[in-house]
Amino acid sequence: MSAANTAKKSVLVAVGVIENAQGEIFICQRNSNQHQANKWEFPGGKVETGETVAQALARELAEEVGITVLACEPFMQIEHDYGDKHVTLAIRKVTAFNGEPSGLEGQPSRWVAIRELEQYDFPEANGPIVEKLTAAPGA
Numbered sequence: 001m002s003a004a005n006t007a008k009k010s011v012l013v014a015v016g017v018i019e020n021a022q023g024e025i026f027i028c029q030r031n032s033n034q035h036q037a038n039k040w041e042f043p044g045g046k047v048e049t050g051e052t053v054a055q056a057l058a059r060e061l062a063e064e065v066g067i068t069v070l071a072c073e074p075f076m077q078i079e080h081d082y083g084d085k086h087v088t089l090a091i092r093k094v095t096a097f098n099g100e101p102s103g104l105e106g107q108p109s110r111w112v113a114i115r116e117l118e119q120y121d122f123p124e125a126n127g128p129i130v131e132k133l134t135a136a137p138g139a
């Protein structure tokens with residue numbers, strides 16, 4: 001294979017920053033046999049063939065935390081190379097939803113005040129997300 005073809009394929013991931021009326025953010029803990037095991041994350045998952053990011057986000061948040069997304073807005077996009085895996089995180093702020101999120105796959109989960117997010121161990125790629133949330137007015 002030529003050098004030009006050796007670039008790793010990036011996995012596109014739809015990620016939801018779910019915010020409640022108190023300005024808290026909903027986070028989940030990854031399980032011990034997943035990539036980035038035991039780290040805390042913003043719920044979401046891989047975009048499947050034929051899906052838009054918004055469709056993937058709605059499906060993943062229904063499956064993983066049991067909410068119906070009513071409104072979301074672009075938040076940021078992050079490219080990160082873990083060495084074993086290259087990911088593109090397409091992050092949306094979920095501003096309106098139906099239901100109360102919980103860890104439907106048995107994963108620990110909780111609402112956290114923005115200023116407390118820094119106390120959690122997130123995957124390396126998530127650094128800029130936590131920084132942007134923390135820097136926003138009202139955080």
Ligand SMILES: Nc1nc2c([nH]c(=O)n2[C@@H]2O[C@H](COP(=O)(O)OP(=O)(O)OP(=O)(O)O)[C@@H](O)[C@H]2O)c(=O)[nH]1
Nearest residue numbers: 013015035036041042043044045046085087123125126
């Ligand atoms: N959901 C989510 N994934 C993240 C975050 N940060 C981050 O680096 N990732 C990476 O994105 C990749 C895909 O996410 P995922 O494992 O949730 O995908 P999925 O729900 O489709 O899972 P599956 O493979 O168990 O079916 C993983 O390699 C994960 O480590 C994050 O905040 N949330």
Ligand SMILES: [Mg+2]
Nearest residue numbers: 043044045046
């Ligand atoms: Mg997932």
